[in-house]
Amino acid sequence: MREALFIKKNADKWNTYQHSPTDNPDETAERFINLIDDLSYAKTFYPKSKVTRWVNGIAAGIYQSIYRNKKEKYSRIFQFWKFELPLLFKRYHRIFLFTAVVFILFVTIGVFSSIHNPDFVRGILGDGYVDMTEENIDKGDPFGVYKDGNPFSMFVWIGFNNISVAFKAFIGGFTLGLFTVMIMWGNGMMLGAFQYMFFSKGLGIKSVLVIWIHGTLEISAIVIAATAGFILASGILFPGTYSRMVSFKRHAKDAAKILISLIPVFIVAAFFESYVTHLMSQTYDKVNNTGLPVWVSIVILVLSAAFIIWYFIIRPIRLHRKGYYIQTDGLINRLKNEHAKN
Numbered sequence: 358m359r360e361a362l363f364i365k366k367n368a369d370k371w372n373t374y375q376h377s378p379t380d381n382p383d384e385t386a387e388r389f390i391n392l393i394d395d396l397s398y399a400k401t402f403y404p405k406s407k408v409t410r411w412v413n414g415i416a417a418g419i420y421q422s423i424y425r426n427k428k429e430k431y432s433r434i435f436q437f438w439k440f441e442l443p444l445l446f447k448r449y450h451r452i453f454l455f456t457a458v459v460f461i462l463f464v465t466i467g468v469f470s471s472i473h474n475p476d477f478v479r480g481i482l483g484d485g486y487v488d489m490t491e492e493n494i495d496k497g498d499p500f501g502v503y504k505d506g507n508p509f510s511m512f513v514w515i516g517f518n519n520i521s522v523a524f525k526a527f528i529g530g531f532t533l534g535l536f537t538v539m540i541m542w543g544n545g546m547m548l549g550a551f552q553y554m555f556f557s558k559g560l561g562i563k564s565v566l567v568i569w570i571h572g573t574l575e576i577s578a579i580v581i582a583a584t585a586g587f588i589l590a591s592g593i594l595f596p597g598t599y600s601r602m603v604s605f606k607r608h609a610k611d612a613a614k615i616l617i618s619l620i621p622v623f624i625v626a627a628f629f630e631s632y633v634t635h636l637m638s639q640t641y642d643k644v645n646n647t648g649l650p651v652w653v654s655i656v657i658l659v660l661s662a663a664f665i666i667w668y669f670i671i672r673p674i675r676l677h678r679k680g681y682y683i684q685t686d687g688l689i690n691r692l693k694n695e696h697a698k699n
Contacts, residue, residue, distance in 0.1 A: 567654065
């Protein structure tokens with residue numbers, strides 16, 4: 358068969374294979390087999406022809422697609438945590454900054470209100486909790502509440518409760534962020550009143566060393582969950598060049614990924630609160646001082662804060678500056694210019 362006739366007979370098929378990829382694995386396999394047959398024929402009769410290189414290029418592209426999908430099945434989780442989530446979060450750093458500032462503002466309001474209104478702490482935390490804490494302080498066991506109950510039962514309940522709060526903050530995005538703000542308001546005011554209660558009793562530093570063992574991850578994760586809620590809301594309110602529905606779907610997908618990624622963080626925070634904080638609270642029990650050394654608390658605090666800052670702030674910025682980006686198919690690519698910046 359003459360080369361011109363060979364090309365005329367198969368050109369439409371090759372163009373379809375090259376410019377109209379398919380997600381059907383059976384059709385992909387059939388295309389690859391057909392191309393291998395055509396490539397074998399071309400190499401036999403037209404070894405130095407451009408058509409041989411063309412068919413070879415199409416076949417190589419399909420082969421790489423098959424290999425990439427097979428490899429992705431095993432490396433997808435690794436890629437998600439190492440590249441995709443940090444790069445995804447970089448896209449919404451401004452929303453994260455907004456959320457963090459608003460939450461700090463609510464905590465500050467809680468502290469300020471507690472200072473100027475002695476009844477505010479009881480109104481936020483409840484008379485029962487405040488009375489119990491004051492009684493524990495008088496007994497020389499200020500953090501006795503963390504020693505009550507079975508650690509495993511506490512672990513399950515705390516983990517479930519924190520994840521449910523995060524989910525509510527995320528769902529708040531469907532209310533254009535109003536319910537998310539309410540979740541942040543309640544938690545921020547509670548945190549401010551809670552910390553003021555201990556600082557007003559001269560137990561501020563000790564409370565940080567005990568409570569923030571788990572609080573560093575827990576509070577950070579709640580703020581990030583609220584960020585996911587605002588991401589969802591921004592997809593509705595600010596569609597940009599997309600239609601509102603397309604924008605909502607894109608933002609909802611991104612927000613859901615961020616929310617799901619927080620589950621391990623909440624589990625670790627629940628473990629710290631149920632077991633490590635449980636032991637650390639005994640350190641400041643004047644009667645039964647059998648807790649952990651203070652340096653253990655400091656190490657956990659520093660490592661927890663370093664992880665949040667590095668993974669959600671520093672690493673996303675560094676990956677972005679190195680030119681990494683998320684393709685439309687979800688895979689990670691890198692610009693040739695390694696010094697690519699905004």
